Amino acid sequence: MAEIVIEHVTKRFGSFTAVDDVHMTFADGEVACLLGPSGCGKTTLMRMLAGLERPSEGRVLFGGRDVTRLPPRKRNVGMVFQYPVMYPTLSVAENLELPMRHDRSVSTAERKRRVDEVLDVLDLRPLAGAFIEQLDAGSRQKVAVGRAVARQSEIVLFDEPTTNVEVNAKLQLIRAFKRVTKRLKQTIVYVTHDQTEAMTLADRIALMKDGRIMQYDRPQVLYGQPTTEFGGWFLGNPGMNFIPAELDSRGIHAPILAEPLPAPASPPRGQLTLGIRPELVRMTGAPTEGSVGAILVDQAIGIAGRYLTKAKIGETVVKVNTDGRPPAALGGAVHLSVPRDRLMLFADGNRVS
Numbered sequence: 348m349a350e351i352v353i354e355h356v357t358k359r360f361g362s363f364t365a366v367d368d369v370h371m372t373f374a375d376g377e378v379a380c381l382l383g384p385s386g387c388g389k390t391t392l393m394r395m396l397a398g399l400e401r402p403s404e405g406r407v408l409f410g411g412r413d414v415t416r417l418p419p420r421k422r423n424v425g426m427v428f429q430y431p432v433m434y435p436t437l438s439v440a441e442n443l444e445l446p447m448r449h450d451r452s453v454s455t456a457e458r459k460r461r462v463d464e465v466l467d468v469l470d471l472r473p474l475a476g477a478f479i480e481q482l483d484a485g486s487r488q489k490v491a492v493g494r495a496v497a498r499q500s501e502i503v504l505f506d507e508p509t510t511n512v513e514v515n516a517k518l519q520l521i522r523a524f525k526r527v528t529k530r531l532k533q534t535i536v537y538v539t540h541d542q543t544e545a546m547t548l549a550d551r552i553a554l555m556k557d558g559r560i561m562q563y564d565r566p567q568v569l570y571g572q573p574t575t576e577f578g579g580w581f582l583g584n585p586g587m588n589f590i591p592a593e594l595d596s597r598g599i600h601a602p603i604l605a606e607p608l609p610a611p612a613s614p615p616r617g618q619l620t621l622g623i624r625p626e627l628v629r630m631t632g633a634p635t636e637g638s639v640g641a642i643l644v645d646q647a648i649g650i651a652g653r654y655l656t657k658a659k660i661g662e663t664v665v666k667v668n669t670d671g672r673p674p675a676a677l678g679g680a681v682h683l684s685v686p687r688d689r690l691m692l693f694a695d696g697n698r699v700s
């Protein structure tokens with residue numbers, strides 16, 4: 348068992364708080380992605396797991412063992428970083444084997460078996476005898492992934508390993524990564540600022556902002572049920588619409604609503620918005636039940652039969668991801684409707700249940 352428990356961990360650099368009271372558990376055998384914008388503290392949190400940075404407060408436990416004060420080499424974790432250190436004049440197979448050479452608990456036969464397994468799962472077999480210096484960035488990173496997992500440490504940490512890899516090789520690397528994690532069942536923490544990568548790889552995503560974990564859940568929950576406006580905005584391409592709303596005795600009013608929504612049992616305080624994903628807004632040429640009039644103000648090129656457009660209801664801009672061409676030309680009249688049960692209410696940026 349190697350679950351990772353992070354107990355109220357804070358990291359300050361001088362007066363600046365890079366990681367702010369993070370308290371969470373990464374479950375044994377799962378792939379967890381730390382996702383968030385640049386500077387939100389992902390790498391700092393990861394470095395504290397690796398032992399490269401000491402928390403200002405709090406504890407880190409691996410499988411129940413307090414490792415907060417242990418140096419990296421005593422933590423028994425595999426690590427892959429953006430720029431892996433490898434031995435250019437050794438072959439791929441030798442690089443995979445190297446970290447296990449000094450481990451007396453692994454026999455020569457077992458080392459060979461693990462190297463073989465990784466060569467197969469990562470599709471590296473044809474390159475087994477090649478020198479690292481002959482490989483492109485994507486294949487090098489595959490070797491780095493292989494080397495980190497071949498040791499079969501219970502925990503493997505990845506810090507943006509695909510950043511320097513070109514797009515096609517990146518997809519290959521991600522596919523290989525998925526195969527390897529399924530097979531070896533290690534506890535994996537993977538840092539990325541790329542939401543597609545996180546959605547593809549993660550069993551769970553920890554969404555970070557300003558040093559804090561905003562939400563930690565399965566990818567589809569993060570996407571479908573964001574607990575904050577930040578989560579709704581950050582995930583999705585483009586992110587969720589947030590439409591200003593007001594509450595009075597008749598219910599919740601917003602420009603996207605033809606009729607008010609019933610007010611929640613306990614009236615929320617603060618600045619209200621209604622959140623709706625662009626692909627859930629329906630745009631038609633003629634009015635439909637519950638629709639409101641709008642003007643088409645922007646239209647991007649369609650991808651796979653869908654068009655990303657913007658329409659204005661008065662001064663409120665709504666992003667709409669239409670299924671097929673929009674029903675009017677730019678500047679023309681359209682009608683927007685939303686499934687009322689899919690609207691989410693936020694007060695001061697936080698979801699109201």
Ligand SMILES: Nc1ncnc2c1ncn2[C@@H]1O[C@H](COP(=O)(O)OP(=O)(O)OP(=O)(O)O)[C@@H](O)[C@H]1O
Nearest residue numbers: 360363365383384385386387388389390391392540
């Ligand atoms: N050694 C340090 N001294 C001072 N400030 C630091 C140090 N390391 C990180 N920071 C600051 O802490 C904040 C979080 O940095 P961190 O690298 O963890 O963010 P990140 O989410 O990984 O961003 P990126 O994706 O850009 O790497 C940043 O504002 C950064 O400038």
